[in-house]
Amino acid sequence: MSITFKVPSIACEACAKTITKAVQSEKPETAISIDVSTKIVTVETTVSEETIRKIIEGTGHTVED
């Protein structure tokens, strides 16, 4: 399942790396790509949207509804 999130607090490549690392350390089977310019996070995963959202929020970033 492919899910996209808008994360307006992503400002640079380091933010993207932080989020990528957090998601992949908790859910290693998840493929994640982040477009820093559009602040769109795309994940390919079997876990729920809510789970991924919580991981992203756990890094201090804000996911737009």
Ligand SMILES: [Cu+2]
């Ligand atoms: Cu940053």
